Amino acid sequence: xxxxxxxxxxxxxxxxxxxxxxxxxxxxxxxxxxxxxxxxxxxxxxxxxxxxxxxxxxxxxxxxxxxxxxxxxxxxxxxxxxxxxxxxxxxxxxxxxxxxxxxxxxxxxxxxxxxxxxxxxxxxxxxxxxxxxxxxxxxxxxxxxxxxxxxxxxxxxxxxxxxxxxxxxxxxxxxxxxxxxxxxxxxxxxxxxxxxxxxxxxxxxxxxxxxxxxxxxxxxxxxxxxxxxxxxxxxxxxxxxxxxxxxxxxxxxxxxxxxxxxxxxxxxxxxxxxxxxxxxxxxxxxxxxxxxxxxxxxxxxxxxxxxxxxxxxxxxxxxxxxxxxxxxxxxxxxxxx
Amino acid sequence: xxxxxxxxxxxxxxxxxxxxxxxxxxxxxxxxxxxxxxxxxxxxxxxxxxxxxxxxxxxxxxxxxxxxxxxxxxxxxxxxxxxxxxxxxxxxxxxxxxxxxxxxxxxxxxxxxxxxxxxxxxxxxxxxxxxxxxxxxxxxxxxxxxxxxxxxxxxxxxxxxxxxxxxxxxxxxxxxxxxxxxxxxxxxxxxxxxxxxxxxxxxxxxxxxxxxxxxxxxxxxxxxxxxxxxxxxxxxxxxxxxxxxxxxxxxxxxxxxxxxxxxxxxxxxxxxxxxxxxxxxxxxxxxxxxxxxxxxxxxxxxxxxxxxxxxxxxxxxxxxxxxxxxxxxxxxxxxxx
Numbered sequence: 001x002x003x004x005x006x007x008x009x010x011x012x013x014x015x016x017x018x019x020x021x022x023x024x025x026x027x028x029x030x031x032x033x034x035x036x037x038x039x040x041x042x043x044x045x046x047x048x049x050x051x052x053x054x055x056x057x058x059x060x061x062x063x064x065x066x067x068x069x070x071x072x073x074x075x076x077x078x079x080x081x082x083x084x085x086x087x088x089x090x091x092x093x094x095x096x097x098x099x100x101x102x103x104x105x106x107x108x109x110x111x112x113x114x115x116x117x118x119x120x121x122x123x124x125x126x127x128x129x130x131x132x133x134x135x136x137x138x139x140x141x142x143x144x145x146x147x148x149x150x151x152x153x154x155x156x157x158x159x160x161x162x163x164x165x166x167x168x169x170x171x172x173x174x175x176x177x178x179x180x181x182x183x184x185x186x187x188x189x190x191x192x193x194x195x196x197x198x199x200x201x202x203x204x205x206x207x208x209x210x211x212x213x214x215x216x217x218x219x220x221x222x223x224x225x226x227x228x229x230x231x232x233x234x235x236x237x238x239x240x241x242x243x244x245x246x247x248x249x250x251x252x253x254x255x256x257x258x259x260x261x262x263x264x265x266x267x268x269x270x271x272x273x274x275x276x277x278x279x280x281x282x283x284x285x286x287x288x289x290x291x292x293x294x295x296x297x298x299x300x301x302x303x304x305x306x307x308x309x310x311x312x313x314x315x316x317x318x319x320x321x322x323x324x325x326x327x328x329x330x331x332x333x334x335x336x337x
Numbered sequence: 338x339x340x341x342x343x344x345x346x347x348x349x350x351x352x353x354x355x356x357x358x359x360x361x362x363x364x365x366x367x368x369x370x371x372x373x374x375x376x377x378x379x380x381x382x383x384x385x386x387x388x389x390x391x392x393x394x395x396x397x398x399x400x401x402x403x404x405x406x407x408x409x410x411x412x413x414x415x416x417x418x419x420x421x422x423x424x425x426x427x428x429x430x431x432x433x434x435x436x437x438x439x440x441x442x443x444x445x446x447x448x449x450x451x452x453x454x455x456x457x458x459x460x461x462x463x464x465x466x467x468x469x470x471x472x473x474x475x476x477x478x479x480x481x482x483x484x485x486x487x488x489x490x491x492x493x494x495x496x497x498x499x500x501x502x503x504x505x506x507x508x509x510x511x512x513x514x515x516x517x518x519x520x521x522x523x524x525x526x527x528x529x530x531x532x533x534x535x536x537x538x539x540x541x542x543x544x545x546x547x548x549x550x551x552x553x554x555x556x557x558x559x560x561x562x563x564x565x566x567x568x569x570x571x572x573x574x575x576x577x578x579x580x581x582x583x584x585x586x587x588x589x590x591x592x593x594x595x596x597x598x599x600x601x602x603x604x605x606x607x608x609x610x611x612x613x614x615x616x617x618x619x620x621x622x623x624x625x626x627x628x629x630x631x632x633x634x635x636x637x638x639x640x641x642x643x644x645x646x647x648x649x650x651x652x653x654x655x656x657x658x659x660x661x662x663x664x665x666x667x668x669x670x671x672x673x674x
Contacts, residue, residue, distance in 0.1 A: 030667050037665035051388055130666070287660045294659060294666045301674050302639040322631060323624045328374035329467070329631045330367050337638050 001028055004035040007139050012112065015139050019114055022131045033131055036138035041286065043080075043137035044273050047159030049148045050168030055194040057083070059168055059256040060147050063269075064111050066262045067143060076110060077142035082132050083115040084125065084148040084158055112141065127300070129158050130293040143269075159187065161289045163282065164272045166190045166265075169208060171200040185211055188249055190268050196253035196261065205251050212249060247275050339365055341372040344476050349449070352476050356451055359468045370468055373475035378623065380417075380474035381610050384483045384496030387505030392531040394420070396505055396593040397484050400606075401448050403599045404480060413447060414479035419469050420452040421462065421485040421495055449478065464637070466495050467630040480606075496524065498626045500619065501609045503527045503602075506545060508537035522548055525586055527605050533590035533598065542588050549586060584612050 002021060006014035021029035048063075050056045064079045105111050116128055129146060136144050148159050159165050167188035185191070191212070193205045250268055254261035276282040318335060321327040339358060343351035358366035385400075387393045401416045442448050453465055466483060473481050485496050496502050504525035522528070528549070530542045587605055591598035613619040655672060658664040 034665040034667045037667075038662050041662055051390065053388065053390070134665075287656075290659050290666065291656055294656065294669060297666055297670045298643070298673060299636070299640050301670055302643055303636050305674065306635070306639055319624075319628055319631065322627050325375050325378055328371040328471075329627065329634055330371045330374075332631060333634045333638055336635060337642065 002032060004032055007032070007036065007135060008039060010140060015112070015135065016114070018135050019116075019132060022128060022135065023116070029131070033134055037134055040134050040137040043133065043141055044143050044164070044269075045133060045146060045162040045289075046143060046269060047146045047148065047162030047165045048168060049159040049165070050170075050192075050194075051149070054168045054170040055256050056147055056149075056168050059192065059194055059254065059262075060145050061105060062256050062259055062262045063145060063265065064105060065108075066259075066266045068108060068110055070263070070266055078140055079111045080136040080139075080141040080144045081111070081113045082129065082136070082144065082146045083113070084129060084146065112136070126158060126161070126296040127293060129161070130289070130296075161292060163276055163285050164189050164269055166192055166269075168192045168194050169204060170195045171198045171204040188212075189247060189272050190265070191249055191251040192254050192261075192265065193251065194254050194256050196255045197258070201253055205253055208251055212251070246279070247272065339369060341369055344369070344373065344472060345376060347477060352449070352472065353451075355472050356453075356469060359465060359472065360453070366468070370471055374471055377471050377474035380470065380478055381480050381501070381606075382470060382483060382499040382626075383480060383606060384485065384499030384502045385505060386485045386496040386502070387507075387529075387531075388486070391505045391507040392593050393484055393486075393505050396529065396531055396591065396599075397482050398442060399593050399596055399599045400482060400602065401442060402445075403596075403603045405445060405447055407600070407603055415477055416448045417473040417476075417478040417481045418448070418450045419466065419473070419481060419483045420450070421466060421483065449473070462495060463498070463633040464630060466498070467626070467633070498629060500613055500622050501526050501606055503529055503606075505529045505531050506541060507532045508535045508541040525549075526584060526609050527602065528586055528588045529591050529602065530588065531591050531593050533592045534595070538590055542590055545588055549588070583616070584609065 002014055002018050003011075007018055018029065018032050021032065046063075048056055048060050060081055060083075064081060067079055068076045070076070105113060114132070116132055133144055133146075146159065146162055165187050167185065167190075169192065171193060185208070191208055193201055193208065195201065252261055252265055252268065254265060256262065273282075276285065315336065318327065318332040322329055322332055339351055339355050340348075344355055355366065355369050358369065383400075385393055385397050397418055397420075401418060404416055405413045407413075442450060451469070453469060470481055470483075483496065483499055502524050504522060504527075506529065508530060522545070528545055530538050530545065532538065589598055589602055589605065591602060593599065610619075613622065652673065655664065655669040659666055659669055
């Protein structure tokens with residue numbers, strides 16, 4: 001049994017063990033999540049997403065350092081980094097990356113880094129991220145940077161659940177269609193063109209600006225509009241009177257590896273939080289995120305329950321008929337459920 | 338009602354309408370899948386996956402053209418391309434890409450191209466791909482090229498269900514850790530280093546070779562080993578006597594945009610099919626794929642059934658308690674199911 005109080009008071013060993021418990025989906029991890037959930041709701045979740053090679057990891061490391069250094073007159077915020085890794089189900093690729101990052105940020109007790117392996121976890125990638133956020137939030141982390149590879153549906157969905165979504169592009173990584181294809185432009189609250197020392201960086205930024213303007217009517221992101229609509233249907237009140245007076249997505253040129261442009265980005269993230277809180281979108285996003293988490297848990301549990309009560313013989317017989325092409329999966333479904 | 342016979346006899350309009358019906362999950366699409374399923378099992382499914390910017394689309398187009406031209410003395414194979422697009426749920430990004438590709442391959446009636454939008458479809462991305470494959474297979478397409486962005490969990494899973502998996506890398510797209518992170522190396526039956534005219538191409542190929550050797554004991558891919566194990570548990574017989582005598586994943590330098598290296602790749606794909614058939618792995622992969630399709634359908638149906646019988650008032654009350662942080666999602670789950 002891992003001590004929930006130890007996690008709350010900042011014990012790193014207890015926290016690490018709890019996160020591993022979440023990955024292994026132990027009963028103890030569920031108890032911890034339930035116990036610690038009331039102590040959450042303070043952390044600012046920042047999703048950072050972009051294609052492989054866009055330099056996300058470097059950017060996230062620099063952001064963590066900058067946040068730690070930027071508050072000279074006040075207590076610096078505690079920063080956690082969750083790297084959501086679409087590793088193969090066969091081997092764990094997360095560890096190597098972790099070790100390299102540790103070297104860079106080691107020594108600062110206010111920064112906590114953890115890769116998340118998602119195989120087999122209750123509710124999949126989405127719930128694991130939510131559970132990680134719950135534990136880190138209750139442990140007093142002020143900013144949780146969630147890094148995902150933004151080219152997959154599941155990973156983009158996770159980033160979208162953050163309060164603030166940063167989409168990272170790099171110049172010269174394929175033509176403009178790639179960016180549209182990835183479908184991640186419109187979920188961006190902040191757009192970063194990383195590796196801005198490359199000659200094509202300005203062109204990439206210009207192309208992104210045009211695409212952004214094309215894809216959006218007002219200042220709000222499509223994701224926010226979608227959120228507002230779905231919340232409006234559920235009669236959740238917000239102070240947001242006019243969609244057009246919303247947030248304007250900045251496009252920033254950054255060279256993460258040299259740290260240039262990082263301070264502006266830190267300001268953007270803070271401004272975006274202030275905007276969310278003042279417009280009540282913060283509450284809206286929280287509600288949306290928690291509902292999505294519940295949905296993911298429900299789906300998983302339904303499958304578990306069904307498997308427990310499964311007539312294995314009947315299932316195998318139907319499967320054999322499918323393999324012999326005597327019956328289609330669609331027909332078998334009706335006989336099974 | 339779309340005519341199933343028209344699809345079988347090669348009517349393109351009927352086929353297109355049927356694929357749209359699948360995307361919209363109409364009752365008619367289910368009837369068609371059930372009717373046409375017995376006429377499938379001939380097509381060679383080839384998954385092509387890689388990060389955005391690796392040049393997958395160009396490669397797939399060139400492969401389609403090369404397959405059409407390579408059979409001088411026999412009837413050229415009919416080729417279908419399914420582009421699985423992780424487009425945002427808000428707007429359809431697929432169309433633009435489609436139009437550009439059409440221009441390139443237009444005029445050849447033996448090539449059929451279709452992007453797949455996946456939002457809201459029964460069974461999600463995985464089942465939509467399976468349903469597309471069923472329809473195209475029954476329509477007489479010999480080779481179905483399934484193109485996915487290989488950086489997301491869902492997309493990599495889809496590629497893995499193909500008979501032959503091609504993983505595309507491009508030189509200079511980030512350091513070697515990226516390739517490990519994406520976790521797609523070990524599912525490759527054929528590895529392509531595209532854009533081989535770049536100076537770093539040879540180095541990338543060498544690095545991939547080392548990584549491949551590190552990640553594999555014998556000649557088989559990790560995915561194949563996993564498959565063999567899971568099938569062995571279910572007592573499916575294969576001719577595969579020794580894992581070490583399996584397929585050796587070739588690493589090919591290709592410049593897709595110029596067409597160089599494409600013919601070798603076409604040979605590799607044919608050799609891999611011959612290997613699968615002679616080792617009975619073809620049957621093994623078919624069985625595995627069909628079971629995964631059935632599983633995806635079951636999961637989706639379970640959620641649908643639950644939603645139909647949902648006590649909406651109770652659900653909303655619990656959700657409100659979660660949002661007020663009076664109750665955790667984990668606790669609410671126990672009260673709901």
